[in-house]
Every structure is written in C-alpha cells, then in structure tokens.
Amino acid sequence: MATTRDGLNWPRAQALADAERAAYIARNPESEKLAAQAARHLLFGVPMHWMNDWSTPFPLTVRDASGARFRDADGHDYVDFCLGDTGAMFGHAPPPVAQAIARQSARGYTAMLPSEDAAPVAAELARRFGLPFWQFALSASDANRFVLRWLRAATGRSKVLVFNGCYHGTVDDVFVDLVDGVPTQRDSLLGQVHKLTDHTVVVEFNDLPALEAALAQGDIACVLAEPVMTNIGMVLPQPGYWDAAQQIIKRRGALLVIDETHTISSGPGGYAQAHGMQPDALVLGKPIGGGIPCAVYGFSGELARRVEHAKRSAPPGHSGVGTTLSANMFAMAAMRANLEQVMTEHAYQKMFALASQLADGLRAAIVRHGMPWCVTQVGARTEFQFAPSAPLDGTAAQAILDSELEQIIHLYLLNRGLLITPFHNMLLVCPDTSERDIEYLVKVFDDCLALLI
Ligand SMILES: Cc1ncc(COP(=O)(O)O)c(C=O)c1O
Numbered sequence: 001m002a003t004t005r006d007g008l009n010w011p012r013a014q015a016l017a018d019a020e021r022a023a024y025i026a027r028n029p030e031s032e033k034l035a036a037q038a039a040r041h042l043l044f045g046v047p048m049h050w051m052n053d054w055s056t057p058f059p060l061t062v063r064d065a066s067g068a069r070f071r072d073a074d075g076h077d078y079v080d081f082c083l084g085d086t087g088a089m090f091g092h093a094p095p096p097v098a099q100a101i102a103r104q105s106a107r108g109y110t111a112m113l114p115s116e117d118a119a120p121v122a123a124e125l126a127r128r129f130g131l132p133f134w135q136f137a138l139s140a141s142d143a144n145r146f147v148l149r150w151l152r153a154a155t156g157r158s159k160v161l162v163f164n165g166c167y168h169g170t171v172d173d174v175f176v177d178l179v180d181g182v183p184t185q186r187d188s189l190l191g192q193v194h195k196l197t198d199h200t201v202v203v204e205f206n207d208l209p210a211l212e213a214a215l216a217q218g219d220i221a222c223v224l225a226e227p228v229m230t231n232i233g234m235v236l237p238q239p240g241y242w243d244a245a246q247q248i249i250k251r252r253g254a255l256l257v258i259d260e261t262h263t264i265s266s267g268p269g270g271y272a273q274a275h276g277m278q279p280d281a282l283v284l285g286k287p288i289g290g291g292i293p294c295a296v297y298g299f300s301g302e303l304a305r306r307v308e309h310a311k312r313s314a315p316p317g318h319s320g321v322g323t324t325l326s327a328n329m330f331a332m333a334a335m336r337a338n339l340e341q342v343m344t345e346h347a348y349q350k351m352f353a354l355a356s357q358l359a360d361g362l363r364a365a366i367v368r369h370g371m372p373w374c375v376t377q378v379g380a381r382t383e384f385q386f387a388p389s390a391p392l393d394g395t396a397a398q399a400i401l402d403s404e405l406e407q408i409i410h411l412y413l414l415n416r417g418l419l420i421t422p423f424h425n426m427l428l429v430c431p432d433t434s435e436r437d438i439e440y441l442v443k444v445f446d447d448c449l450a451l452l453i
Pocket of ligand 1: 139140141142144167168169170226231259260261262285286
C-alpha cells in the first residue's frame with residue numbers, strides 16, 4: 001500500500017529534523033526567553049493551547065506584522081504564507097482597516113446599539129453573497145453555532161448533517177466522524193457530556209447516495225458544509241457534485257448552510273457565488289474584518305421569514321443566540337473598511353495570479369524530485385498533499401496526513417524566513433505577497449525536497 005513517505009529517505013529526513021530544531025533554538029534566543037517567561041503564568045505556556053501545535057521547539061514570538069510580512073522578537077523577517085490561518089488573508093493590518101479602527105477608537109467601541117456602519121455593511125454583504133438578511137457574531141465558531149440554533153428553531157427538525165472530517169470551529173454538534181463507517185464522537189473533544197451522535201448525521205463528501213439516504217429520514221434541519229473541504233487537507237467537490245447535492249437537499253426539505261470562512265479564497269462572493277450555488281444560509285468569519293474578531297451570517301428571504309417567525313413565536317427571554325459584544329461598533333467599522341476597500345475584485349485578481357504562480361512552482365519542484373505528491377488550489381489558497389492525486393473524501397484525506405513529515409518541511413521553511421499554516425500544508429497569498437516572495441518559497445521548498453530523498 002502507498003504511504004505518505006514513499007519516495008523519501010526517512011533516516012535522512014529525521015536527521016534533517018534534528019538539525020532544523022537545533023538551528024531554530026540557536027537562531028531564536030529572545031523567543032526562547034519570552035517563552036520561558038510566558039510559561040510562568042500562561043497555561044501550556046501560550047495564550048491558546050493550540051499555539052503549541054507548530055513545528056517549533058518553543059513558540060516564535062511575533063513583534064509586529066504588516067502586509068505579507070512579520071518580524072519576530074529576535075528581529076528576523078518572515079514572508080507569511082499562513083496569514084493567521086485566513087484571519088489575515090488580505091494582509092496584516094491592511095491600511096484602510098487600520099485607519100477605520102483608529103478613527104473608531106476615539107468614537108466608542110460598544111453600546112448595544114447599531115452604529116451607522118451597520119446598514120452599509122449588511123447592504124454590501126447582501127450584494128456580494130446574494131442573500132438579503134444578515135446578522136453578526138464574534139467568530140465563525142459562534143456564527144455557525146447561532147445558525148444551527150436558528151435553523152433548528154425555524155424548521156422544527158433537530159438533526160444536522162455534516163461531512164466526515166469537517167471543521168467548523170468549536171461547534172460541539174459537528175465533532176462527529178465516521179470511524180470504519182460508524183458515526184463516532186471525536187475523542188479529542190474535551191468536557192462534552194452530551195451524546196452528539198443523537199443529533200448529528202455524518203456522511204462522506206462527494207457521496208451522493210449517502211447524502212440522499214441520510215436526508216430521506218426527513219429529520220435533518222440542515223446540511224452544514226464547506227463547499228470545498230479545507231480542514232482535513234483540501235477535498236474538492238467532484239464535477240456536478242454540488243448541483244446534484246443541492247437538488248437532493250431541497251427535495252428532502254432540508255436547508256443548505258455554506259461555511260465560506262476558508263473558501264472565501266475563491267472570490268469576493270466566496271465559492272458559492274463563483275460556482276453558482278444557492279445556499280439558504282452562509283457563514284463567514286476570520287478575514288471579514290481584516291483580522292479584527294467578527295463574523296457574519298446571512299439568510300435567504302424565505303429562511304429569514306421562518307427565522308423571524310420562530311423568534312416571534314417564542315416566549316420572551318434568552319434565545320441562546322448572540323453575545324454582548326457581537327456587532328460592536330469597532331468590528332462594524334473594520335468590516336465596512338475591509339469590504340469596501342480591501343476585499344476588492346482587484347485584490348482577488350492579484351491573489352489568484354500569485355497563487356497560480358505558487359501552485360505551478362510547487363508542482364514543478366515535486367515533479368523535479370519525483371515525489372508522488374500533488375498540489376490543490378482553491379483561488380488564493382494552495383496546498384501540497386502527500387498523495388499522487390487529491391483525495392475525494394474525508395477518510396482518504398485523513399489517510400494522507402503525516403504531521404511528522406509536515407513539521408520537518410514547515411520548520412525547514414521557517415528557519416529560512418517562510419511561515420506556512422501549521423496544520424497540513426496550506427499556503428495563502430495576500431495582495432501584498434510578491435512574485436519574488438513566491439520564487440523564494442518555491443526555491444526553499446525545492447531545496448528541502450532535495451534533502452528528503
Ligand atoms: C471552515 C471553518 N469554519 C469555521 C471556523 C472557526 O473559525 P474561528 O476559530 O475563527 O471561530 C474555522 C476555523 O478554522 C474554519 O476553518
């Protein structure tokens with residue numbers, strides 16, 4: 001059976017890993033000192049436990065970030081292809097957002113009332129995404145949670161359907177995987193006391209008969225999906241998949257929620273607009289405010305009517321939707337500037353060209369070294385995967401993940417001033433990334449492959 005390490009000289013790869021760890025330690029004394037200080041009062045030594053999931057022996061401390069670049073505490077400069085795992089997809093501190101929040105910073109942050117930015121932001125979202133009614137949250141996780149709640153309330157159906165290997169943030173409902181074909185609660189989920197498999201149905205992506213069979217029961221409120229899976233490595237929809245899937249979902253009386261948090265890399269209106277999909281609801285977090293914490297979700301006219309009816313029919317009191325700081329004035333100002341001046345068609349055209357240059361360069365390096373790997377691109381998002389062709393579902397995608405191998409490559413890049421996403425092998429470009437940055441990344445990647453075989 002093929003493995004992710006086919007074509008590699010594994011003892012050589014492990015020796016490279018040791019050398020790169022030693023080089024990292026020697027190169028980053030200030031980050032090491034700061035990490036030791038942080039460990040005194042930060043649980044796990046970092047502000048969020050997952051900041052330990054990088055390839056580095058201790059966390060790299062960032063001093064400042066701008067555009068496609070950041071500088072660490074030891075004064076090294078990096079080209080950032082991680083871009084906050086999409087939070088900074090349009091570059092760090094884009095000037096229009098920086099100016100908008102600087103302006104807003106002297107005009108108040110939160111008042112539990114709409115600011116003058118609210119209506120223009122909602123109008124722009126409606127224009128871009130083709131859904132007329134919008135609400136706000138502080139993170140994509142929250143937005144997904146709220147949408148599931150609204151849709152269960154609106155439909156009177158209790159179940160949700162997700163695709164095997166999905167990630168939609170810290171939404172408990174969706175942490176259900178297929179293990180040997182059996183829906184199973186994800187072991188890694190902490191402190192969960194409810195039986196998630198009672199209300200979550202999981203099928204493989206690209207499997208239309210499984211989708212049809214699951215929806216035939218008539219108890220599923222909605223399908224929550226990324227239009228391209230991006231969180232277990234990328235899994236592309238097969239040609240015609242979404243057309244057929246949308247028809248099935250509609251015929252079975254369920255609703256389709258598209259989570260564009262990562263696939264917004266596909267264009268100013270996300271993957272759904274770029275590919276003529278017609279979801280009932282759409283979620284987008286991370287880069288929508290240029291990296292300021294905020295997220296949005298939109299509903300079709302028909303769904304909005306049902307949601308409003310559900311709320312008006314409920315007794316007064318806590319709805320379970322919303323947090324105090326959601327839709328605050330600060331986030332609204334950031335979203336308005338970002339939507340109007342940063343997430344533009346022009347910016348996307350630039351990013352697409354850069355991402356294609358990157359994908360072509362990575363492919364050429366892979367071919368040059370005879371590696372049985374492939375490269376997948378979704379707009380401004382590119383990924384190299386440890387298999388000759390892209391996986392078709394979550395199970396296949398899971399099988400080709402190899403975190404040890406990933407970390408060797410990531411650390412090799414990092415020690416040479418290049419940051420890529422710590423999970424699998426995803427790279428983003430922003431409008432400020434240059435062709436030279438990409439040439440440099442491809443060269444270093446090529447050098448790394450030469451040391452692995
Ligand atoms: C598709 C998708 N949706 C939602 C989220 C959650 O975003 P956040 O962690 O900002 O809540 C993520 C995070 O990676 C994601 O990839």
